[in-house]
Amino acid sequence: MPLDIDTEKEFDIEDLKHDIERSRATDRWEDAPAEIKELFHKIEWNVIDGENQATVELINPAIEAEVSARTLIAGPMSTGISEVGRRFKFDEYFLPEVMMSAKCMQAALGVLKPLILEEKGEEVGICVIGTIQGDLHDIGKNIVAMMLEAASFTVIDLGVSTTPAAFIAAIKEHKPHIVGFSALLTTTMGMQWETIKQITAEGLREDVKVFVGGAPITQAWCDKIGADAYCVDALVAVEKAKACVRRYGDLKGGDPELHAALVAMDTADAERQAAQKKLQHATA
Numbered sequence: 033m034p035l036d037i038d039t040e041k042e043f044d045i046e047d048l049k050h051d052i053e054r055s056r057a058t059d060r061w062e063d064a065p066a067e068i069k070e071l072f073h074k075i076e077w078n079v080i081d082g083e084n085q086a087t088v089e090l091i092n093p094a095i096e097a098e099v100s101a102r103t104l105i106a107g108p109m110s111t112g113i114s115e116v117g118r119r120f121k122f123d124e125y126f127l128p129e130v131m132m133s134a135k136c137m138q139a140a141l142g143v144l145k146p147l148i149l150e151e152k153g154e155e156v157g158i159c160v161i162g163t164i165q166g167d168l169h170d171i172g173k174n175i176v177a178m179m180l181e182a183a184s185f186t187v188i189d190l191g192v193s194t195t196p197a198a199f200i201a202a203i204k205e206h207k208p209h210i211v212g213f214s215a216l217l218t219t220t221m222g223m224q225w226e227t228i229k230q231i232t233a234e235g236l237r238e239d240v241k242v243f244v245g246g247a248p249i250t251q252a253w254c255d256k257i258g259a260d261a262y263c264v265d266a267l268v269a270v271e272k273a274k275a276c277v278r279r280y281g282d283l284k285g286g287d288p289e290l291h292a293a294l295v296a297m298d299t300a301d302a303e304r305q306a307a308q309k310k311l312q313h314a315t316a
């Protein structure tokens with residue numbers, strides 16, 4: 033008799049739907065005061081529903097209630113847009129809905145940007161960043177650029193669908209410590225590899241530390257294409273960028289020692305989180 037196995041897709045749909053429906057009702061952000069939790073759910077659902085104006089109007093009350101811009105981005109805004117991605121994947125949403133939700137994210141980021149940039153101090157390094165050729169997604173790239181600026185990097189943002197030639201020209205002009213490629217499509221991630229190849233062919237590879245990110249990007253992909261660092265999100269990007277100019281400032285782009293050191297930062301972080309969880313369980 034053939035084995036009866038649930039397909040991954042069926043499991044995904046049920047699991048994700050269950051999660052988001054339960055969360056809408058109660059249990060996400062349990063540690064927040066009730067009124068903040070309520071506000072977060074409203075922001076999350078306005079992003080999902082593509083309510084641009086309403087999303088923006090909820091941002092200031094959250095800031096006034098002392099919620100940081102970072103928490104808003106990493107919290108309800110991110111969970112909202114992730115749910116939009118899930119709905120699109122499973123044909124519950126089509127492109128117009130995704131565009132409306134993207135507009136919500138951009139409008140909310142517009143309100144948050146000046147607050148984040150207030151933290152900027154004396155320059156610690158230079159970073160060139162862009163979404164790779166063929167790819168028009170820029171919300172994640174903009175968040176990374178904003179967080180790097182807040183961490184006192186000078187950021188040259190090349191925008192979307194950036195050609196390898198444009199990255200090369202920017203490296204020559206601005207002499208950045210770091211160059212970052214964003215890719216959100218499995219069909220464009222290959223352009224990260226192509227861009228590294230062209231940077232190498234120009235003799236510039238050792239001059240820059242190459243960062244890669246975006247939803248389909250993994251550490252394994254980073255290893256395969258010879259990038260220096262994979263960053264799962266903007267906060268990791270900031271930590272690794274700082275390490276690249278300070279602790280590992282003497283190492284060149286493409287150096288295996290640099291690559292190993294940056295991977296080790298993720299391992300150390302995972303271990304720290306696991307230890308924290310253990311401690312929480314022990315004291316609960």
Ligand code: B12
Pocket residue numbers: 110113114116117118120121127130131134161166167168169170171172173175176211212213214215216217218219243244245246247248262263264265266267269
């Ligand atoms: C919003 C969105 C759009 C918007 C983009 C608006 C904009 N201005 O960006 C619009 C409507 C335009 C769009 C268009 C398309 N999209 Co779209 N889109 C999305 C969606 C829902 C959210 C992306 C997003 O903003 N996420 C939120 C941000 C904060 O997350 P993030 O980008 O991952 O960024 C974080 C990290 O990855 C990291 N990071 C990101 N970049 C970088 C760079 C560096 C250097 C570093 C260090 C870190 C880093 O840090 C960020 C912040 O923490 C995703 C779904 C998903 N789950 O990703 C689909 C998705 C990416 N899109 C998809 C598709 C298919 C498309 C289209 C092809 C649809 C079509 N038929 O036309 C087009 C492609 C257009 C093009 N040529 O690029 C698919 C891709 C599937 C695949 N296998 O490739 C996805 C995964 C949806 C899905 N589930 O099927 N899309």
